[in-house]
Ligand SMILES: [Zn+2]
């Protein structure tokens with residue numbers, strides 16, 4: 421099972437992109453990261 425590089429939780433699905441530096445994040449951390457990124461760009 422993959423684990424999130426941010427919160428270290430084991431999750432069934434992970435996500436990555438350039439914002440996570442292509443590290444695998446769980447959905448929660450991934451969403452949170454993008455939430456802050458969008459807020460910054462406002
Ligand atoms: Zn996480």
Ligand SMILES: [Zn+2]
Pocket residue numbers: 437438439440454
């Ligand atoms: Zn991204």
